[in-house]
Amino acid sequence: MTGERDSQSLDEPRDGPPPPESDGDWPELADADAYSLPAESVRTILRAINSRDVRTLGAELEQFHPADVADLIEQLGEGMRRDLLRLWGQEIDGEILSELDEAVRREVIAALPPEVLGEAVRDLDSDDIVDLVEDLPEEDRERILAALPRVLKTGVVQALSYPEYSAGRLMQREVVRAPEHWRVGDAIDALRAAEDQHLPEQFYHVILVDPKMHPVGYVTLSRILSSPRRTPLRDIVEPSFRTVPVDQYEGDVAYAFNQYHLITLPVVDAENRLVGAITIDDAMAVLDEENEEDILRLAGVDEESRISDRVIDTVKRRFPWLAVNLGTAILASVVIGLFDDALAQIVALAILMPIVASMGGNAGTQSLTVAVRAIATKDLTGANIWRVVSREAAAGLVNGVAFAVIMGVVATFWFSDPTLGLVIAAAMIVNLAVAALAGILIPVALDRAGVDPALASGTFVTTVTDVVGFVAFLGLGVLVLL
16 A cells, blocks of 8 residues: 555655755755754655655654654645655654644645545554644544544544543543452453553553442552462552542643653543543643743733734634734823923933833843733742732842842932932832832732633733833832932
């Protein structure tokens, strides 16, 4: 089958220019050092694509991890990517597809025939297939599901029926379980007998269940292998045992893994019956995704943004938040406009004004970042909120005094005006103290209101620090200097 496909690929007409005579004749070859794989391997792969050398192309790609191959596919230009899929698309497996960026994955899936897609994903665990297809357009999703074996398709469809971002979407249905009355020897024999069946690709525990399929504990593989065959499994269960409802939010699931140092977490339905399990690799992937989303949201960028997005999609995602920032910037400008007479008479106020605003903005961002992280990790709760607020206010006040002294001295010698130095020193104290309070209180208030603090806090904190800084500095300037 592979040989027949290869010969067809070699005979296909190919769009674009002929293979290059040198690296400089084809930009991708000249930029081989920019890829994540070794530069020499990249050059060999790109030359094989250009010359339609399927054998060399396959030999090179098969020696690398699926994640590295996915990186290479993402970094190729669209034309070169199409050529790669035409030549080697039949050999792409599910692990490579699951590692691809979402936009590139859609492009690859659209280019592959249904039978190739089915063959590619059938060896994946059910949770990996769900992760692969859940964000695809309905048409592409149905193409993959139609190519799956009936039993596997049924499990994936059921997982997709659970709420998005729930434990049911995250879990793998392939679970290694054993009756609670079994002994170690029974478990070992059952695992050996299951050699030709579909076990999870990775598993760390055997989950014990009662006759009604209720999980009652689990045993690590290391305890099973190191215990005598006649040892009852219930005698070597882990001392702590937790389960999670199938509709539990995945962020809470990841928190449980991190908080309690879990490796496996059984998932139960409404009747407390075992329906699946979540392993640590999937939980850590959720933590990575949430951290990435928080970073993007703090910058006002949609979490779906990717470097492979089209320009129009990037503009659509960024425009609304930039419009909000424009509105807050106009508000700060209106505040400055209230003091236009003072600025016209005392030019030094206009020169020093950005310093006050910048210091306040940075101080607020520091408190904001700490607060958003503490909320995400559940370290900031109702029990310690006021202690944290007091600490942040004190830190802001101390920093304000320290930088007030520094800036007061600088302004005094810069403009030969001690009074101006006192004005900016007082404004610095006020703004840094308020910035610290705003940085902690605004995320907390947004979280209590059900709004993601990582998404909206930055704009509000910046607005508060700008307005307070301008009012404090320019207001004191009017009162003292005019």
